[in-house]
Amino acid sequence: MDKTERVGEVIEVSTAEFVTQCYELYQPPPLGSLVKTADMPVEVYGIVYYASTGSLEPGRRPIARGKDEASEEAVYQQSPQLLKLLRTEFNTLVVGYREDGRLYHHLPSRPARIHGFVYQCHPDEVREFSESFDFLSTLISTGLPVSNEEITSAALRQMSLVQEDPRAFLVAAGKELAVLLGSDFNRLRAILRRIATA
Amino acid sequence: MSLDLSKVAAQVGEMVARLRDGSRERQRRLDYAVGVLHEKAAALDPLKKKVAASRTTWLVAGLVEGLDRKYKAAPLLAEFTVLATDGSHIDVDRHRSARCYLINIGIVLLRYGASPDAVLDSFPHLYAGDEDLVIAPAQSTGREQLIEGNLLGIKRSVDECRHLAGMAAEIGTGSLALALLDGSLVLWGLEAYPEFVTEELLTGGFLTCLDDMKKLNSSRKIALASYISYPRSADVVNVLRVALCPQDPLDTDRHCRECTQRRCEEVSGVVDRELFARVLEAGERSALFTSQSSVVRKYYGEHWINFFYLNVGDEIARVEIPQWVARDGDLLNLTHTLVIDQCQRGQGYPVALSEAHEQAVVTMVDRENFWQVVDSLMVEEHLPTPTSAKSQSKRTRWV
Numbered sequence: 266m267d268k269t270e271r272v273g274e275v276i277e278v279s280t281a282e283f284v285t286q287c288y289e290l291y292q293p294p295p296l297g298s299l300v301k302t303a304d305m306p307v308e309v310y311g312i313v314y315y316a317s318t319g320s321l322e323p324g325r326r327p328i329a330r331g332k333d334e335a336s337e338e339a340v341y342q343q344s345p346q347l348l349k350l351l352r353t354e355f356n357t358l359v360v361g362y363r364e365d366g367r368l369y370h371h372l373p374s375r376p377a378r379i380h381g382f383v384y385q386c387h388p389d390e391v392r393e394f395s396e397s398f399d400f401l402s403t404l405i406s407t408g409l410p411v412s413n414e415e416i417t418s419a420a421l422r423q424m425s426l427v428q429e430d431p432r433a434f435l436v437a438a439g440k441e442l443a444v445l446l447g448s449d450f451n452r453l454r455a456i457l458r459r460i461a462t463a
Numbered sequence: 464m465s466l467d468l469s470k471v472a473a474q475v476g477e478m479v480a481r482l483r484d485g486s487r488e489r490q491r492r493l494d495y496a497v498g499v500l501h502e503k504a505a506a507l508d509p510l511k512k513k514v515a516a517s518r519t520t521w522l523v524a525g526l527v528e529g530l531d532r533k534y535k536a537a538p539l540l541a542e543f544t545v546l547a548t549d550g551s552h553i554d555v556d557r558h559r560s561a562r563c564y565l566i567n568i569g570i571v572l573l574r575y576g577a578s579p580d581a582v583l584d585s586f587p588h589l590y591a592g593d594e595d596l597v598i599a600p601a602q603s604t605g606r607e608q609l610i611e612g613n614l615l616g617i618k619r620s621v622d623e624c625r626h627l628a629g630m631a632a633e634i635g636t637g638s639l640a641l642a643l644l645d646g647s648l649v650l651w652g653l654e655a656y657p658e659f660v661t662e663e664l665l666t667g668g669f670l671t672c673l674d675d676m677k678k679l680n681s682s683r684k685i686a687l688a689s690y691i692s693y694p695r696s697a698d699v700v701n702v703l704r705v706a707l708c709p710q711d712p713l714d715t716d717r718h719c720r721e722c723t724q725r726r727c728e729e730v731s732g733v734v735d736r737e738l739f740a741r742v743l744e745a746g747e748r749s750a751l752f753t754s755q756s757s758v759v760r761k762y763y764g765e766h767w768i769n770f771f772y773l774n775v776g777d778e779i780a781r782v783e784i785p786q787w788v789a790r791d792g793d794l795l796n797l798t799h800t801l802v803i804d805q806c807q808r809g810q811g812y813p814v815a816l817s818e819a820h821e822q823a824v825v826t827m828v829d830r831e832n833f834w835q836v837v838d839s840l841m842v843e844e845h846l847p848t849p850t851s852a853k854s855q856s857k858r859t860r861w862v
Contacts, residue, residue, distance in 0.1 A: 322821075344814070345580055346571070347581075
């Protein structure tokens, strides 16, 4: 897969996060992956922390259709309109930005734009972004609908995939987390257990 | 103060009690009507002649074949396409700052088979030019007609049909398709307007689109039909009324006043859908009938409207088709099979029409937003945005 692939478009935005509607149904970037959107000259980076698929219109809930179908695929074959009536969205926590070529690991001065294109970051960009672990403090401290431990470990696992030495990367991240969560052993352990399997 | 339901509740109770008391009598009339339907079906030719020769103030279906004939749907095809359009509009509001109306047409194309696909889209069009707001006679004689209210509804039907014909023209040669409209193919309301209105909307509009769709059938099979859910028509029951009447031919203006027997009253109040609910099994369609509406007789020509009733499982629907679909066995079967299939896929209502409606619908919130956009753009251009005191009063309520 082309890692700089355009995956969707911003449909909701705020200082701390943006919501993206995927161009392809059921094709959000993996949980924890690094994505970006631009409001030139600023590129805003975010970590995917939540994805969902549902009806395009809030008042129309999908109904069960497959009772008499042989396969799940047949449900979509028999109702071709479904692909046009459902949408996949993903939420992204803003963890940094790039301006004038320089990378920052804190929030930009203003949010991204609605309809801004959203790209999945190239491995080189992910490597560059993960040279500093400053984004970890944002990941472990922001209130999210899913546990911060899940998202932090998912982000580190995703980032480790593009490192020359994934294990060394995760060990370094673990050390950084030990400093950040020194007083909260249970949370630290929860994250370390989740990245130990990577 | 909104509606005081506590004051209405007692009246609703009375209405329901009346309905309950009348239900046994209605049932008896329906039983009788079903009996007459089967009985009169046996002697088709004399009845056909009597119906054709009679003059009635109520609409009587033209007969094509035995009254109680019924047909099962042909097997479903492997590859086919269903097209549908539906419309919604924002009417002219004389209390608002700008005189204009909006028609929003929803279109749907559903392709079934090995490569399923769907197109769902909407086409809102704002009409605000002087020529858009009225229909003027070609000659200077006659008063121009404002396009609003019922006339806007008819114009919307024409737009729905135009979009449907446009979509149909894009269907590949060799395709099998059903093009569906919601409601009747008979533009009833035109009877209330002068001839030049009919000329523009029907002859130069709706029927031209029907012409276009008919011509497409030289290289593909496209059946055109309209679907009426829970129809309240009684054209076929009225055939039974004519059949029961001792007068032959019947002239209601002349005979009914002096009639004492009133045999036709034995079936009065019954509607066609109730009759065919007793006759048709799920998936079956009724015999074909023809519309005898005056607008059809006068203008429709080769598009003369035929109709049949269809048991779609949950209800009896009325399907209207032009004569060229009715007389082509393949197109007729295609219509029957695909309408049933669409209803099965759509929880009892054709899925293509239901999605076209979803594309077209203009909600109350949309209406308010639309007028806000109109007002704000006018303000930006420093144009006055006068509204009536009545409209202001409704929007700014006080004690």
